[in-house]
Amino acid sequence: MKTFAAAGAASIIALAAASFGLPAGAQEAPPAVAAPAAAPAPRPNALSESVAAVVNDDIISSYDLMQRMRLLMISSGLQPTEENLPQLEQEALRSLIDEHVQLQELKRVEKAQKITIISTDKEVDEQIDDIAKGNNASMTGAQLLAQLASQGVGAETFRTQIRIDSSWQNWISGRYGSRLRVGEDQIKAFQRRMAESASKPQYQVSEVFLDASRVGGMETAVNGATQLVTQMQQGAPFPAVARQFSSAPTAANGGDVGWISPGEMPAEVDAALEQLRPGQLSRPIPVKDGVYIIYLRDKRAGAKAALVDLKQVAYPLAADATPAQIDVASKALLALKPQITSCATLEATAGKVDGLVAGDLGEAEITDLAPAFQEAAAALQVGQVSDPIRTDAGLHLIAVCGKRQSGAAAPTHDQIENRLRGQQLALISKRYLRDLRNSATIETR
CATH class of the missing domain: 1.10.4030.10 (Porin chaperone SurA, peptide-binding domain)
Incomplete structure (x- = not known):
């Protein structure tokens, strides 16, 4: 109370x-x-x-x-x-x-x-x-x-x-x-969102977020943000202000959000980012539960090419192979597919089956792949293996060992996991402290 x-x-x-x-x-x-x-x-x-x-x-x-x-x-x-x-x-x-x-x-x-x-x-x-x-x-x-x-x-x-x-x-x-568990589905969803947004403009930003519920209401948050913007325009360092005033999880890192694409922050922030140039500080940006101040550090155009790193297992077949031959090859590859647990073990696993050829196709732009491979390479996530694909040379399984957009280094699996874990811990800490404050007897004089 x-x-x-x-x-x-x-x-x-x-x-x-x-x-x-x-x-x-x-x-x-x-x-x-x-x-x-x-x-x-x-x-x-x-x-x-x-x-x-x-x-x-x-x-x-x-x-x-x-x-x-x-x-x-x-x-x-x-x-x-x-x-x-x-x-x-x-x-x-x-x-x-x-x-x-x-x-x-x-x-x-x-x-x-x-x-x-x-x-x-x-x-x-x-x-x-x-x-x-x-x-x-x-x-x-x-x-x-x-x-x-x-x-x-x-x-x-x-x-x-x-x-x-x-x-x-x-x-x-x-x-x-x-107790926290960052599931593979969460990591893959993050990777999918990054892949989908990679062709959009990307912004390197820092943030200060004033939580309206913490500072006493939206009007107080807007007034406070306005004063902070004035002070930063007069020389107060953005990272130092973020560490002391921001309620966002990024406060500990001086407000550094890193590279983001449209859709990762509230729509009001996206709209402001479109109007900013690198090196500029935004005006206070009111959102549903508080006020943002954004510093645009850099901006880059979206990547135009999707790169994929592939390995394959092939069952050689002539272009005029009979349906019976194709059926035998298909059954052999479908039986092998569940046994391929990683790209690292693909060749060794395929080598145990007579008649199969395995190899590394390397990294290439999806648009440069053979037409039969393009759709599968675009749809599969990292670590997934396709169903048998028919070409004039035979039947193939392709495994996606990596995906990225040209011109941008995507975060690793561990980096994504740590980022998601940090966000969850920050949210838990915020709720825990809120509950303690609500149950406390606090008198201000």
Whole structure:
């Protein structure tokens, strides 16, 4: 159950304006957040702190909120303005509430199941080292924490965020990852959609998605997206903004969606992509349940040629073979077909039957194949084997060992499986957290 006390956002925002050097009513552009302060911001006396929110009896103080707002701006590259401070305050508070709910659940599970889930200090240190090296190969975790401290963010603020986020992801993956089953039918359906869309224009995009239900409604999502677009146009890095504000599963990768074709995203996004040029940022794009911001990194024309990698088993027959001879050959190939379990074993399997010839036909454009093979090669999926095909040289089984479109490297079987598994885990995590929030008692002040 959620309850909301009288809002005290105005006092928090006024405090933030003073903390970030923004006089009330200031109209001029503020200094960049990246410029380090002269000294770390000291923690105020605990007695002077106010309560920003209460989550199941756990307190989020005004100091916690101010620290998260600072970290949010530094990590996203946003500059504080009088207009975006309310959005930053709301996002920081939402993140802190989510983390308190997650940490409470992790502690409950640890106690109930007598297991260790929450990351240790050593594990957090290792993750901070990895983050530092990702930003600068020569930077250490200690140097990163010192850099944050010089800009007013305490080490514990950053460490707590890393600890909860990593612990939650590990818990979701450990609890549900082994239960998830990405079936071959799902992978083949994905491959089929890619093959069908390969002739269409393709877009390399990054995304930010603001979930309307999370931010307080569609109007709030549109206003927030508008401010983020303005900030990115002024220099805030898209990947950093995506990591901090996006609700999409791609947020962890800086919003990188990769190459997509029309039909893979909502129709409103497809329409916007048609109007963008590489290097352009979209305006906010409202959809059914939120708002997208799209950055078009590159664009390419659809592939014109479908390439197929084939192997065959042939039963030699003269062009004028009798129906009886054709029937014998057909029965031999139909009996062999179920035994061909993969392209790798095709030749060895066929070699056990006298009179059959097996071989690798290599990769070719489907349109360049013999007419008798074209229809089968186009219809079959990777790993499938045709029924007997008659040509002037005999009867043939063809096995499709690979398919791709010219000019584009299709994702591998494992890459598709990992992508689908990641999408399912992200959805589970989102629903799990939503249920925890709905059952929690949350007061904001």
